[in-house]
Amino acid sequence: MATVKFVENPPSPAEDAEQLRKAFVGWGTNEKLIISILAHRSAAHRRLIRQAYAEAYGEDLLVSLDNEISGDFERVVLLWALNPAERDALLANEAARRWNPSNKVLIEIACARSSGQLFAARQAYHARYHKSLEEDVAAHTTGDFRKLLVPLVSVFRYEGEVVNATLAKSEAKILHKKITEKAYSDEELIRIITTRSKAQLNATFNHYHNEFGHPISKDLKSDPKDDFIAALRATIRCITCPEKYFEKVIRLAINKLGTDEGALTRVVTTRAEIDMKNIGEIYLKRNSVPLDRAVDNDTSGDYQSMLLALLGREDA
Secondary structure, X not given: OOOOOOOOOOOOHHHHHHHHHHHHOOOOOOHHHHHHHHOXXXXXXXXXXXXXXXXXXXXXXXXXXXXXXXXXXXXXXXXXXXXXXXXXXXXXXXXXHOOOOOOOHHHHHHXXXXXXXHHHHHHHHHHHHOOOHHXXXXXXXXXXXXXXXXXXXXXXXXXXXXXXXXXXXXXXXXXXXXXXXXXXXXXXXXXHHHHOOHHHHHHHHHHHHHHHOOOHHHHOOOOOOOHHHXXXXXXXXXXXXXXXXXXXXXXXXXXXXXXXXXXXXXXXXXXXXXXXXXXXXXXXXXXXXXXXXXXXXXXXXXXXXXXXXXXXXXXX
């Protein structure tokens, strides 16, 4: 469930484009006007605003925004202004080019999106970078990570609810055997995790828990300093319960010494229209503080205002 509150019966895209243009002209930029418009329009409406802006002023709205605002506020506004597939393509490209073993962004995009959303992101990647996402992931990763990440970003999983219980049982045993042997990058283990449908994997992980007495994620905690095991755990968490995964990303972004604005911005902009309400509920239950209050306490200025608007704060 989304948190962001969209205006019912918003002005036409042309009117919004005109107001945004007014926010850019004259002395200083009217950041509050930018927030009041963009933070309260759906992805479909934001796309139409960009079209209307380009037609009226001969410039991409994103270029105008880039020229007028800066810092963390610019980052959150620009990411939000992109349509979801473009945004995922941009984030995936950044993650691939700056890849390091602790970076989970490619896993988030591959596993916390539907098959259709991942396919749309790959198409947007083609259009924007003139090559494929899997090509860049293969070029910038190595070893076991490449074995995991290339099939993850390439897959088009079955999205239905049909499950083969016999297969779930047998593959739960395969997973347990490989994990017991510490063969974490074994081809069979990676094949199961990267190709099976989410419903099938949930059934497999349930059988694993029932058969062996504890969840698969617990067995993958054997070496907390191993980045590849952490990547496997993130993959499983993004497939089975993305809201819990993203709550943890936000919690770590806020609770560390100095805010991780990059992680906070990424999660808020990618989940605000999907499941941020559920993420917020999990955050409140785990931390005894409302998510919007935690963000309010940890950020400032226009960046803070934009985040709070996307989190559905009534006065934002």
